Amino acid sequence: MASKSLPSLRWGILGTGWVSTRFAADIIVSHPSAPVQHLITALGTSSQTRGEQFLSSLSSASSLDPIKPKIYTDYSSVYTDPEIDIVYIGTPHSYHKEQCLAAIAAGKHVLCEKPFTINAAEAEEVISAAKAKGVYIMEAVWTRFFPLVLDLKKMLHEDKIIGDIHRLTCDFSLQKDMDALPPTHRYKDVNLGGGALLDIGVYPLMWSNLILDGKVGVEASHPEVKATMVVLGGVDYEDVIVMKYPKTNRIGILTASLRARRREEFLRVEGGKGVITVSGPGCSVPRKLKIQVDGEEEREVEYENEGAGFYFEADAVAKDILEAKKESAIVPLEESVRMMRVMDDIRKQGGVEYPQDK
Numbered sequence: 001m002a003s004k005s006l007p008s009l010r011w012g013i014l015g016t017g018w019v020s021t022r023f024a025a026d027i028i029v030s031h032p033s034a035p036v037q038h039l040i041t042a043l044g045t046s047s048q049t050r051g052e053q054f055l056s057s058l059s060s061a062s063s064l065d066p067i068k069p070k071i072y073t074d075y076s077s078v079y080t081d082p083e084i085d086i087v088y089i090g091t092p093h094s095y096h097k098e099q100c101l102a103a104i105a106a107g108k109h110v111l112c113e114k115p116f117t118i119n120a121a122e123a124e125e126v127i128s129a130a131k132a133k134g135v136y137i138m139e140a141v142w143t144r145f146f147p148l149v150l151d152l153k154k155m156l157h158e159d160k161i162i163g164d165i166h167r168l169t170c171d172f173s174l175q176k177d178m179d180a181l182p183p184t185h186r187y188k189d190v191n192l193g194g195g196a197l198l199d200i201g202v203y204p205l206m207w208s209n210l211i212l213d214g215k216v217g218v219e220a221s222h223p224e225v226k227a228t229m230v231v232l233g234g235v236d237y238e239d240v241i242v243m244k245y246p247k248t249n250r251i252g253i254l255t256a257s258l259r260a261r262r263r264e265e266f267l268r269v270e271g272g273k274g275v276i277t278v279s280g281p282g283c284s285v286p287r288k289l290k291i292q293v294d295g296e297e298e299r300e301v302e303y304e305n306e307g308a309g310f311y312f313e314a315d316a317v318a319k320d321i322l323e324a325k326k327e328s329a330i331v332p333l334e335e336s337v338r339m340m341r342v343m344d345d346i347r348k349q350g351g352v353e354y355p356q357d358k
């Protein structure tokens with residue numbers, strides 16, 4: 001259990017699906033560096049049964065004490081509950097905008113799953129509302145908070161261990177049986193923001209910006225983007241994206257697929273003095289660096305963490321809120337808008353249009 005002397009951050013979780021389950025399980029376990037005790041105060045779900053299943057699935061249910069989460073079968077009760085400080089949005093992409101706006105209007109802080117919204121116009125609307133209300137909001141780009149990523153940034157950009165970075169390749173593929181999924185599945189339904197780009201293509205784009213640009217938000221430059229997609233039923237199953245960063249003279253080839261085999265080694269960065277590759281169970285979950293520097297013995301660095309590792313981002317959010325910040329320096333709001341603009345451009349080139357674009 002977390003020390004009783006820690007302040008608490010009271011979460012309301014929207015949606016009881018895949019990511020909410022993992023997020024909740026990770027944050028209720030106390031970690032030595034946690035700046036707060038994370039408390040899950042309430043769930044918003046479409047059904048009482050799903051809410052109960054969600055709570056019983058949390059492996060260490062005892063650490064949910066001293067507060068037993070309330071189950072609301074309407075999401076709106078989460079926004080108005082005075083015992084909630086922050087709303088975590090773990091629902092399909094197309095709900096993000098309206099749920100962010102509703103939570104903000106109720107004066108709650110927000111951590112919203114990636115992609116932040118469906119397009120840049122929606123992202124701008126949410127950010128304006130959060131700024132007007134004076135609440136904290138962040139897109140849950142959890143990968144940026146892994147210690148491996150913080151170390152890699154230092155190796156590449158401060159210590160420059162592979163010299164000038166020239167190019168990278170990055171892939172995120174999930175081998176889904178797309179034919180077997182119902183048309184209403186969030187991977188397939190154009191009304192839910194279906195397709196590979198918004199769901200998993202966001203991660204290769206994140207690595208590309210992180211490595212080839214090195215800056216985020218207003219400090220980052222505007223890359224040139226060329227893209228093509230395989231579009232079936234109105235959504236992209238396959239994406240190939242070429243990124244060029246004129247300011248740094250770096251280039252990247254990014255791929256995402258909902259029907260190709262997952263690659264353990266998903267990222268390769270090449271520089272003038274060496275190569276670094278990154279592997280893990282998914283492009284979102286980096287676990288191992290392989291470092292090859294010219295003239296040195298190759299070495300591997302493995303990173304382990306409890307659970308999936310969502311507590312790194314949750315702790316960073318808690319720290320920001322304790323410090324009365326309104327946005328994250330690691331995932332600033334302008335970076336989320338920039339990502340949405342790049343994805344708008346990629347979709348335009350690839351031929352994917354959502355109802356929200358009209």
Ligand SMILES: NC(=O)C1=CN([C@@H]2O[C@H](COP(=O)(O)OP(=O)(O)OC[C@H]3O[C@@H](n4cnc5c(N)ncnc54)[C@H](OP(=O)(O)O)[C@@H]3O)[C@@H](O)[C@H]2O)C=CC1
Nearest residue numbers: 015016017018019020045046050090091092093113114115
């Ligand atoms: N950071 C990360 O690693 C990950 C992030 N994500 C992001 O999280 C979001 C949710 O993804 P994921 O958890 O995989 O999705 P799931 O389909 O597993 O869960 C989504 C939940 O949202 C609620 N919901 C509300 N309306 C709908 C609807 N029309 N269709 C389906 N569900 C609905 C349901 O909860 P209920 O019935 O309880 O209301 C459902 O369980 C996405 O935006 C995705 O990009 C997803 C996976 C990993």
Ligand SMILES: O=C1OC[C@@H](O)[C@H](O)[C@H]1O
Nearest residue numbers: 019114174199200282284
């Ligand atoms: O963010 C994600 O990472 C894991 C994938 O399985 C999921 O579809 C995606 O939303």
